[in-house]
Amino acid sequence: MFWCVLAIPLALLINDIRIELATPTLGLGADPEDAIVDHLGIWSIRLLWFTLFISSIARLTRQPILIQFRRMAGLWTFAMVCLHVTSYVLLLARVDLMVILDDFVERPYIIAGLSALSSLIPLAITSTRGWRRRLRQNWNRLHRLVYVAAIAAWIHLFWLERATFEESAIYGAILILLFIERIVHTMRTRKRKQTAKAVT
Amino acid sequence: MLIRIPRKNDPKPSEITPEQIYHARRKILQGTGAFAALSAVHASGLPSDWIESRGYTKHEPVPDLEITPSPYTTQYNNFYEFGTDKDDPMRYADVMTIDPWSVEVTGLVAKPGKYAIEDVLAGIDLEERIYRLRCVEAWSAVIPWVGFPVKKVLDKFEPLGSAKYVKFTTHLNRDEMRGTRSFFSSIDFPYIEGLRLDEANHDLAIFAVGMYGDELLNQNGAPFRLVVPWKYGFKSIKSIVKIELMEKEPPTTWNLSAPQEYGFYSNVNPKVDHPRWSQASERVLGSGLFARNQPTLMFNGYADQVAGLYEGMNLRRNY
Numbered sequence: 099m100f101w102c103v104l105a106i107p108l109a110l111l112i113n114d115i116r117i118e119l120a121t122p123t124l125g126l127g128a129d130p131e132d133a134i135v136d137h138l139g140i141w142s143i144r145l146l147w148f149t150l151f152i153s154s155i156a157r158l159t160r161q162p163i164l165i166q167f168r169r170m171a172g173l174w175t176f177a178m179v180c181l182h183v184t185s186y187v188l189l190l191a192r193v194d195l196m197v198i199l200d201d202f203v204e205r206p207y208i209i210a211g212l213s214a215l216s217s218l219i220p221l222a223i224t225s226t227r228g229w230r231r232r233l234r235q236n237w238n239r240l241h242r243l244v245y246v247a248a249i250a251a252w253i254h255l256f257w258l259e260r261a262t263f264e265e266s267a268i269y270g271a272i273l274i275l276l277f278i279e280r281i282v283h284t285m286r287t288r289k290r291k292q293t294a295k296a297v298t
Numbered sequence: 299m300l301i302r303i304p305r306k307n308d309p310k311p312s313e314i315t316p317e318q319i320y321h322a323r324r325k326i327l328q329g330t331g332a333f334a335a336l337s338a339v340h341a342s343g344l345p346s347d348w349i350e351s352r353g354y355t356k357h358e359p360v361p362d363l364e365i366t367p368s369p370y371t372t373q374y375n376n377f378y379e380f381g382t383d384k385d386d387p388m389r390y391a392d393v394m395t396i397d398p399w400s401v402e403v404t405g406l407v408a409k410p411g412k413y414a415i416e417d418v419l420a421g422i423d424l425e426e427r428i429y430r431l432r433c434v435e436a437w438s439a440v441i442p443w444v445g446f447p448v449k450k451v452l453d454k455f456e457p458l459g460s461a462k463y464v465k466f467t468t469h470l471n472r473d474e475m476r477g478t479r480s481f482f483s484s485i486d487f488p489y490i491e492g493l494r495l496d497e498a499n500h501d502l503a504i505f506a507v508g509m510y511g512d513e514l515l516n517q518n519g520a521p522f523r524l525v526v527p528w529k530y531g532f533k534s535i536k537s538i539v540k541i542e543l544m545e546k547e548p549p550t551t552w553n554l555s556a557p558q559e560y561g562f563y564s565n566v567n568p569k570v571d572h573p574r575w576s577q578a579s580e581r582v583l584g585s586g587l588f589a590r591n592q593p594t595l596m597f598n599g600y601a602d603q604v605a606g607l608y609e610g611m612n613l614r615r616n617y
Contacts, residue, residue, distance in 0.1 A: 118587055127384060128374030129437050130587045192591055197576055204571050258574070261555070262382045264482035 100167055104174040107141040108181075131189035138182035140265075143251050145175040147272055150248065154279045169225050172244075176222040179215055207257035214250035217243045248273060344397065344415060344521060349508045354424035354444050363428055366439040368510050370583040375517045376433070377536055379468065379475040379487060386477065387517035393474045394537070396521045405465075405543040408456035415521055418454070419507070422446045426511075427504055429527035431534075432566045432598045436575040439583045443525055444508030449499040457495065457543045465492045465548035466524055467540035485555045491535035492548035492562065493526065494607075502527055502603055505538075528597040528604045530564045561617035565608070566598035570617045 111134065118125030126133040149171040156164035191197040201208045221241055223229070230237050252273055256266040345351070377387035399415040424444050432438045452464070470488035472478045478487045497503060506525045507514060514520040519536025526533050532552055542548070552560035559573055568578045579591040597604050608616075 115587070122584070122586065123369055123373070126587070128370040128583045129384070129581060131581055132435075132437070192579075197578070200571070200576060200578075204576075205573055207574070260559075260574070261378050261485045262480060262482045263484055264382075264480070267482055 101170055101174070104145065104171060107137070107145075107178070111137050131185075135182065135185045135190055138178060138185050139255075142175060142178040142182050143255060143269060145171060145178050146244075146248055146251060147269065147276070149175055150244065150273075150276045154276055157283055158279070173222060173225060176218050179218060183211075183215060207254050210250050210254040210257060214247045214254060217247040217250065221247075245277075344399075344419075344513075346513070349424065349444055349511065349513055352424060354426055354508075354511075356426045357428070360428055363430065363440045365428065365442055366582075366584045371431075371439050371441055371509065372515055372518060374583065376435075376531065377477075377517055377519070378483075378485065379470070379477045379489065380517070381477040381480075390476055391516035394469070394471070394516045394520075395474065396516065396537070399521050399539075401538060402540045403455045403542075404540070406458040406461035406545065407543050408458060410455070418451060419522075422450050424507070427506075427525070429502075429525060430598050431525075431527065431531055432580060432594060434530040434532060434560070434564070434572060434575065434577075436577065436580050437583055438580040438592070438594075442510055443504065443506040444511065445504040445506035445522075445525065447501055448503045448505055448524065449501070451505060452495075452498060452541075452543075455541075455543075460545050461543035462495055463492055463544045463547050464495055464498045465490060465540075465542040465544055466535045466538050467542075468535055469537045469539045485551055487551075488539075489535060489551045490548065491524070491533055491550050492544075493533075494547075495543070497526070497604075497607055500604060500607065502600060528565055528600040530566060532560070533564050563608075563613075563616050565604075565613065565617075566594060567596060567613060567617070568594040569596075570614055 114125040114137075115130075115134070116125065118130050122130075149168060152164055152168045152171055156162055156168075187193060187198065191201065202212070221243055224233060224237065224240060233240060252266065252270055255269060256263070259266050373388045374384045375387040376384070377391060380387045380390040400412050401415060401418050402412045404410050424446055426442055426444055428440065428442045430438060431441055448464075468487075468489035470478065472487075475487075477483065493503070504525050505522050506519075507522045509515075509518055514523065516537075519534075519538075522538060523536040524534050524538065547562055550560075550562060552564075553562055566577075571577060577594055580594050582589070582592050585592075595601070
């Protein structure tokens with residue numbers, strides 16, 4: 099069951115919260131609020147990267163059947179992002195509208211994070227078969243928004259890190275590889291189309 | 299981050315010493331007579347459990363300050379020389395050699411030189427100070443330090459009249475400090491912090507040598523560190539090896555790394571915002587997962603004592 103794999107990060111967090119509530123600091127450390135928001139955030143990025151990786155690996159291994167897993171991975175990513183934002187609102191901002199507005203105005207990484215979230219919303223809505231059929235070619239075009247989301251999410255991470263750029267370097271490098279695969283693939287298909295035209 | 303792949307030398311949760319046992323170790327040592335033997339072996343440095351043998355003055359408990367339990371403050375630290383994760387210092391600071399320890403005193407002083415830690419501390423009475431600690435990352439704690447006013451040490455070396463600032467430097471040994479070998483680090487080591495001389499001479503500014511009645515653990519800045527309770531935690535520099543009296547404001551590590559985020563003063567100020575964290579409120583360590591945030595106080599609650607230091611200054615500009 100593929101969804102079970104995608105649920106592991108969430109299951110681990112729930113287990114940590116359970117331990118934390120029973121024995122403080124043992125599950126989530128000294129700053130549990132921060133740990134929860136952080137966990138949901140980094141796993142949002144990991145799942146998003148993984149979703150992008152599914153398309154790449156399907157093309158590279160010529161196994162288009164793998165694409166069927168992409169929607170579920172994408173939706174789990176979206177759920178993780180929603181939980182991340184919810185945990186921020188509940189645990190860090192403490193549902194204080196002034197704090198949230200203040201964060202939005204003062205802290206650029208919040209804007210980057212919100213851009214990532216808002217580019218994912220139309221993708222989640224149009225993920226159904228019905229929407230895919232209705233949108234036809236435009237569906238593919240619309241779903242290129244995932245690249246906007248990925249870049250915004252990476253900027254969000256990069257602006258959050260201080261004293262080190264280890265995580266943003268690693269996730270940035272992986273994202274670049276995923277982009278390179280897409281560029282190479284697009285160039286190849288274009289070339290193939292051109293040669294096909296030349297032959298006829 | 300929460301999910302970590304255990305590394306080979308990571309302590310298992312079962313290996314972490316419970317506080318009672320940690321505190322009981324001196325009784326074991328005394329009971330076997332090993333205490334005397336240890337002191338003899340360590341003749342060059344500070345004997346273990348020297349704080350208890352020397353004693354310290356306790357003050358009246360402050361009613362509204364609830365002391366943070368020690369697991370929070372000894373297992374959740376920022377000491378980037380050992381890594382940027384909060385539990386890195388707890389895991390990796392053990393290897394730092396703190397015995398022997400010496401402190402270099404230079405700059406505008408009448409008595410410059412390299413002093414053994416015992417000589418720096420000689421003749422100085424220890425006292426307990428229970429202080430709020432407010433980190434710029436919007437969490438806070440209340441810690442019972444054992445220490446003494448910075449002024450008492452500075453006066454020993456007789457600062458010259460031209461001295462206006464004090465610069466402090468943290469120990470650096472790349473072999474023992476894994477964080478300083480990181481390719482990804484964007485701050486420079488050794489870590490440097492500074493104070494205006496009148497700030498350093500304020501009675502609230504202390505050098506701490508202990509916490510909770512025991513010697514400092516390495517992750518908390520052993521063998522001695524600065525504590526300036528009205529400033530964000532990063533000003534309270536750890537494991538000091540050098541003190542320099544200067545005429546000009548010294549460059550400081552975080553200020554060099556991100557000047558728009560970390561000013562030289564870095565006084566706790568809920569009204570001056572930071573590009574990363576709201577400074578209006580704080581999460582009190584140990585208050586539980588769903589506890590409410592606590593409003594942050596001007597000068598971390600020490601405004602009555604220290605506001606005079608900044609009279610006439612624009613605190614928004616001098617953040």
